[in-house]
Amino acid sequence: AKLHTVAKAAGKLYFGSATDNPELTNVQYISILNDSATFGQITPANSLKWDATEPARGDFNFSGGDQIVNLARANGQLLRGHNCVWHSQLPDWVSDGNFDAATLTSILQTHCSTVVGRYQGEIWDVVNEPFNDDGTMRSFVFTDTLGSSYIDIALQAAKAADPNTKLYINDFNIEGPGVKSTAMQNLVKDLKSRGIPIDGVGIQAHLIVGELPADIQQNIEAFTALGVEVAITELDIRMDLPATPDKLAQQKTDYQTVVSACNNVSECIGVTIWDFSDLVSWIPGTFPGQGAACPWDENFVKKPAYDGIVIGF
Numbered sequence: 306a307k308l309h310t311v312a313k314a315a316g317k318l319y320f321g322s323a324t325d326n327p328e329l330t331n332v333q334y335i336s337i338l339n340d341s342a343t344f345g346q347i348t349p350a351n352s353l354k355w356d357a358t359e360p361a362r363g364d365f366n367f368s369g370g371d372q373i374v375n376l377a378r379a380n381g382q383l384l385r386g387h388n389c390v391w392h393s394q395l396p397d398w399v400s401d402g403n404f405d406a407a408t409l410t411s412i413l414q415t416h417c418s419t420v421v422g423r424y425q426g427e428i429w430d431v432v433n434e435p436f437n438d439d440g441t442m443r444s445f446v447f448t449d450t451l452g453s454s455y456i457d458i459a460l461q462a463a464k465a466a467d468p469n470t471k472l473y474i475n476d477f478n479i480e481g482p483g484v485k486s487t488a489m490q491n492l493v494k495d496l497k498s499r500g501i502p503i504d505g506v507g508i509q510a511h512l513i514v515g516e517l518p519a520d521i522q523q524n525i526e527a528f529t530a531l532g533v534e535v536a537i538t539e540l541d542i543r544m545d546l547p548a549t550p551d552k553l554a555q556q557k558t559d560y561q562t563v564v565s566a567c568n569n570v571s572e573c574i575g576v577t578i579w580d581f582s583d584l585v586s587w588i589p590g591t592f593p594g595q596g597a598a599c600p601w602d603e604n605f606v607k608k609p610a611y612d613g614i615v616i617g618f
């Protein structure tokens with residue numbers, strides 16, 4: 306059974322994967338990525354971020370983004386654009402520019418409308434990681450200068466650039482109930498009450514084997530009850546290396562748990578893994594000593610986690 310086919314049969318819009326430009330030269334990798342029965346959706350892991358798309362003010366570069374978007378379209382795969390505004394991978398000219406509020410507003414509007422406008426009719430993580438783990442708004446140049454209104458500005462600019470794009474806010478540690486999930490729910494309520502466009506909440510789901518939060522499905526339902534859809538946007542489930550048969554078996558169960566939580570909620574539209582092979586996963590580089598987080602191993606052999614996903618739908 307192939308993952309996107311199984312997801313579609315269960316009524317989901319897609320099963321997808323993140324990908325990144327340097328990996329596209331690996332022939333084994335690309336043959337799996339291009340299989341639209343396996344992946345019906347692609348997220349560029351880096352090439353649509355601000356540092357890649359507008360490295361200097363007004364100087365837009367879509368070479369990396371176009372490469373992945375063109376590949377996805379050739380394969381008939383949906384795009385999740387990622388992202389318009391985020392505290393990380395934000396170029397210094399934005400962070401350290403000492404712009405006044407009016408100028409920074411215009412910079413944000415121009416950036417969001419240009420990147421979203423280039424790839425029409427897709428899904429966008431417009432705002433990425435707005436919250437700290439305690440549910441307060443994360444401090445960075447946009448909140449420091451504009452307060453939480455930067456979120457309104459980004460969403461409105463994206464909507465104006467393409468009324469047909471689905472607009473998401475995406476974050477981590479909102480997989481289960483807690484203060485950060487509550488903060489996201491309050492943000493969604495506030496946006497909706499003020500008529501700011503918002504279509505969905507992205508739950509990243511960078512998780513740890515054997516340490517899943519309880520009540521993932523109930524938490525998804527708490528979002529969808531507010532009149533937004535949900536997507537699992539960056540699923541991977543890491544472990545302390547080395548991988549053992551026991552850890553891989555637990556990982557299978559954990560993948561199944563996350564997928565079935567989405568599957569059980571009709572407004573949870575799909576699941577995206579944050580790349581599919583341990584060979585290219587971001588985890589070992591960011592969490593030293595951890596890895597083996599993906600459903601395919603570094604030799605592109607399917608792990609038990611793959612079957613966990615299939616069973617989950």
Ligand code: XIL
Binds near residue numbers: 350351433539
């Ligand atoms: C990661 C990429 O996978 C890495 O290649 C890059 O070095 C750092 O960013 N949450 C997100 C993603 O929203 O954009 C991050 O992607 C992973 C965590």
